[in-house]
Amino acid sequence: MRIRKDGENTRQKILQAACVVFGEKGYRGATHEEICRLAHVNTAAINYHFGSKEALYAATWDYLATQMDELYPIDGGVPLNAPADVRLEGNVRSLLLRKADRGELSNFHRIRMREIMNPTGILDHAIASWMQKMRTYTRSVIQELLGPKATNEYVELCEMSLISQCFMAQGPPWKKRKHALWKFDEKDTERLTQHIVQFSLAGIAEIRRRLESETTGTRLQEPLTGDPHDAH
Amino acid sequence: MRIRKDGENTRQKILQAACVVFGEKGYRGATHEEICRLAHVNTAAINYHFGSKEALYAATWDYLATQMDELYPIDGGVPLNAPADVRLEGNVRSLLLRKADRGELSNFHRIRMREIMNPTGILDHAIASWMQKMRTYTRSVIQELLGPKATNEYVELCEMSLISQCFMAQGPPWKKRKHALWKFDEKDTERLTQHIVQFSLAGIAEIRRRLESETTGTRLQEPLTGDPHDAH
Amino acid sequence: MRIRKDGENTRQKILQAACVVFGEKGYRGATHEEICRLAHVNTAAINYHFGSKEALYAATWDYLATQMDELYPIDGGVPLNAPADVRLEGNVRSLLLRKADRGELSNFHRIRMREIMNPTGILDHAIASWMQKMRTYTRSVIQELLGPKATNEYVELCEMSLISQCFMAQGPPWKKRKHALWKFDEKDTERLTQHIVQFSLAGIAEIRRRLESETTGTRLQEPLTGDPHDAH
Amino acid sequence: MRIRKDGENTRQKILQAACVVFGEKGYRGATHEEICRLAHVNTAAINYHFGSKEALYAATWDYLATQMDELYPIDGGVPLNAPADVRLEGNVRSLLLRKADRGELSNFHRIRMREIMNPTGILDHAIASWMQKMRTYTRSVIQELLGPKATNEYVELCEMSLISQCFMAQGPPWKKRKHALWKFDEKDTERLTQHIVQFSLAGIAEIRRRLESETTGTRLQEPLTGDPHDAH
DNA sequence: AATGAATGAGCCTTCATTCAT
DNA sequence: GATGAATGAAGGCTCATTCAT
Numbered sequence: 001m002r003i004r005k006d007g008e009n010t011r012q013k014i015l016q017a018a019c020v021v022f023g024e025k026g027y028r029g030a031t032h033e034e035i036c037r038l039a040h041v042n043t044a045a046i047n048y049h050f051g052s053k054e055a056l057y058a059a060t061w062d063y064l065a066t067q068m069d070e071l072y073p074i075d076g077g078v079p080l081n082a083p084a085d086v087r088l089e090g091n092v093r094s095l096l097l098r099k100a101d102r103g104e105l106s107n108f109h110r111i112r113m114r115e116i117m118n119p120t121g122i123l124d125h126a127i128a129s130w131m132q133k134m135r136t137y138t139r140s141v142i143q144e145l146l147g148p149k150a151t152n153e154y155v156e157l158c159e160m161s162l163i164s165q166c167f168m169a170q171g172p173p174w175k176k177r178k179h180a181l182w183k184f185d186e187k188d189t190e191r192l193t194q195h196i197v198q199f200s201l202a203g204i205a206e207i208r209r210r211l212e213s214e215t216t217g218t219r220l221q222e223p224l225t226g227d228p229h230d231a232h
Numbered sequence: 233m234r235i236r237k238d239g240e241n242t243r244q245k246i247l248q249a250a251c252v253v254f255g256e257k258g259y260r261g262a263t264h265e266e267i268c269r270l271a272h273v274n275t276a277a278i279n280y281h282f283g284s285k286e287a288l289y290a291a292t293w294d295y296l297a298t299q300m301d302e303l304y305p306i307d308g309g310v311p312l313n314a315p316a317d318v319r320l321e322g323n324v325r326s327l328l329l330r331k332a333d334r335g336e337l338s339n340f341h342r343i344r345m346r347e348i349m350n351p352t353g354i355l356d357h358a359i360a361s362w363m364q365k366m367r368t369y370t371r372s373v374i375q376e377l378l379g380p381k382a383t384n385e386y387v388e389l390c391e392m393s394l395i396s397q398c399f400m401a402q403g404p405p406w407k408k409r410k411h412a413l414w415k416f417d418e419k420d421t422e423r424l425t426q427h428i429v430q431f432s433l434a435g436i437a438e439i440r441r442r443l444e445s446e447t448t449g450t451r452l453q454e455p456l457t458g459d460p461h462d463a464h
Numbered sequence: 465m466r467i468r469k470d471g472e473n474t475r476q477k478i479l480q481a482a483c484v485v486f487g488e489k490g491y492r493g494a495t496h497e498e499i500c501r502l503a504h505v506n507t508a509a510i511n512y513h514f515g516s517k518e519a520l521y522a523a524t525w526d527y528l529a530t531q532m533d534e535l536y537p538i539d540g541g542v543p544l545n546a547p548a549d550v551r552l553e554g555n556v557r558s559l560l561l562r563k564a565d566r567g568e569l570s571n572f573h574r575i576r577m578r579e580i581m582n583p584t585g586i587l588d589h590a591i592a593s594w595m596q597k598m599r600t601y602t603r604s605v606i607q608e609l610l611g612p613k614a615t616n617e618y619v620e621l622c623e624m625s626l627i628s629q630c631f632m633a634q635g636p637p638w639k640k641r642k643h644a645l646w647k648f649d650e651k652d653t654e655r656l657t658q659h660i661v662q663f664s665l666a667g668i669a670e671i672r673r674r675l676e677s678e679t680t681g682t683r684l685q686e687p688l689t690g691d692p693h694d695a696h
Numbered sequence: 697m698r699i700r701k702d703g704e705n706t707r708q709k710i711l712q713a714a715c716v717v718f719g720e721k722g723y724r725g726a727t728h729e730e731i732c733r734l735a736h737v738n739t740a741a742i743n744y745h746f747g748s749k750e751a752l753y754a755a756t757w758d759y760l761a762t763q764m765d766e767l768y769p770i771d772g773g774v775p776l777n778a779p780a781d782v783r784l785e786g787n788v789r790s791l792l793l794r795k796a797d798r799g800e801l802s803n804f805h806r807i808r809m810r811e812i813m814n815p816t817g818i819l820d821h822a823i824a825s826w827m828q829k830m831r832t833y834t835r836s837v838i839q840e841l842l843g844p845k846a847t848n849e850y851v852e853l854c855e856m857s858l859i860s861q862c863f864m865a866q867g868p869p870w871k872k873r874k875h876a877l878w879k880f881d882e883k884d885t886e887r888l889t890q891h892i893v894q895f896s897l898a899g900i901a902e903i904r905r906r907l908e909s910e911t912t913g914t915r916l917q918e919p920l921t922g923d924p925h926d927a928h
Numbered sequence: 929a930a931t932g933a934a935t936g937a938g939c940c941t942t943c944a945t946t947c948a949t
Numbered sequence: 950g951a952t953g954a955a956t957g958a959a960g961g962c963t964c965a966t967t968c969a970t
Binding site for chain 1: 258260261342345346348349350363388389390391392393395396397399400401413414415416424427428430431432433434435436437438439442
Binding site: 511 | 938939940942943
């Protein structure tokens, strides 16, 4: 019989408030007081329920990562036996939808990007293993698109080119985008998906072409000579 | 030999120490004490020479930005009348060399990325105007590569695709790269330059092809139909 | 018996200590450390309970002003329908008793006088409204004593003459009266009351006499009855 | 041969700046930097020329007190053999003119009043001896007005009544008079002089009347009975 | 004689954490 | 289980004073 208090409920309220405050202010900028004020709980509740600010931070990451993977599966819902370019599109769309989420999950990216740019050290392991899972899928798709001759180096380079665009496309995910690189937002997700897929498939195809001509005698690092547009 | 009592010398020492500490710890994480300990000056020296922590931060940005622009000009040394693809390569190389710098200037990116992810507000104006200059150059090159039919939207999408790769290629510039997305480092700069240029020129050419076929009746958002590999 | 953990108690202890320290050292001279040492609480307690030094200062003023008005009502206990000279005596006695208080309330005057001589700006509004209340009462009594012909200017001049004496009579309220103008102290309160009332009633009567002769043709700025230079 | 520096000149500039800053900000509120900025000298000059902030403060007092006594003699220019009421008027006018001065000397009162209300201890001796001189003159006049029967107590009471008015008449001497008690300013000096003299001569006369009737049987502390206006 | 540079002590404030209830 | 109160450590900043020139 619960008359006044409910441990899980309080825990949950703190977690939800922590997403917002950590997302907006970062780990250092967030204070117990602000989180607890937002959660309508006592300031001591964080240490009571989580033991420390660090532990709450780690719990917040898990809380968000779990939801993210459930809500936006990494394959974008495309079956494994679909053609590679369709799987690529599904993957790109999934990554962009994750960034486009305007709810609680939007804080996931803010926290992740901050950790990448300004690591606290607290989430090092969690983020590393989370990324591993994501990258494995993407690389398998790219490997297929590059063909059997692609070494790991080429896969990694193309993966970088693809993932970079998905990470940066919508810029830093805050409303007040003072340093916004581009003005794309959640409404442009489909447009961005198409662009990135088109751009990247062409890029990958070019790399593949070079890879395959390489073995037939053409040098790999073909220098720029004249306007490539003329070549086509 | 002056040991003490040399304003410019002390100022310089503080600036250099500030690069390191702001770069490693961020604005909030940096303390007067740590900066001054590293600079071998008194803790009050920051406020004496710069007036406040904020002013020191702004001075540090200027100090780094000035050096950066001098050392790695945005065009990579390629003259304005060179072909667009060569200018693109120069631009990409310049951006990658900036990130590859392992000296004092490496802190420039750390500070900039942190400001983008976790703005203090102190550098808002400085960073915005700095970025404006950089983007203007890149967009002019892309505009030329996309041809006269490219609207601003297309230019911006391709700019995003290109710049994203340059930003992310070498990952966050810390020695201990726990979150490193890719293992490329400063020794791979030329390799990365070639990859990004090849990949992106192909991507841009593809976007241009679609742009130009659009006017001849083909729909813009041409969906993926069949394996693009078949097309070649 | 509560030794710690009693918010009201701690708050009260801080307030009482603040009266003493602000009273003795002034706003700038008072430090958190000294106040908290006197109150036997932690240095951070001021900001915990009051938010800032300024807020504590304002709270201290309210704390003292409230007690003062309760303990020494401005009319000195004389009913409103008493003759004007009796009301004047009550008013004068009240003002002198306020200054004669040797307890916590003695700090009220120290703080007020300091604010007048060296305003912090923090109490501007509070002191202004507090004085307004006090002056309104005194002026109504003086207005009646001066008669219907007295303009505001005359009322104000006489108010000044009366209040000045009440303010200065006992000198600045410190134990170590290095700058004491007169040696009167709290034991002389009744003696001072009688003197000030006698002196001032005569002064007011003289002003009234001149006021009323003025309307009968005599010029306003009537010099000293018979030019004193001539008289002697 | 003085080429660049002139010890006396620098000293003088500091003194003049110190008057202003000590006058406006008080001892604690004044900083070396502000004073020296106003004097257009180096920050170290205060300690160089005066040894310490305290010594400068004392020197500032002497600098102002000397000028004050020269410019506004305590007797107001009235000869010693003039009638007592005329000497009183001269004394009152002198005191009011001192407060009405709008130049450098206006800081004299600010410093003096602050010392009285909020003593630093630095000027204790200087102020005490300065006041002694002033009071001696005033008391001799009052003694004569009160007649031979006046004891020291009566003289002191009347002196208090008179001096209080002169001290307070123009309120605290700052432009921004947030706590202004009365709105009189330097233009009202003559008007105030007349009022204070009229008011006080009547008050003194009343005290003298009571003094003299006291010896003829009437009790000293004649209580208030009925409206004193009727009595006249 | 004079000064720009430098310093150390001290202040107000913040905040994660602990404590008694 | 939960909380309001309390705390100590640390940070940014001010400023009178000292130092080397």
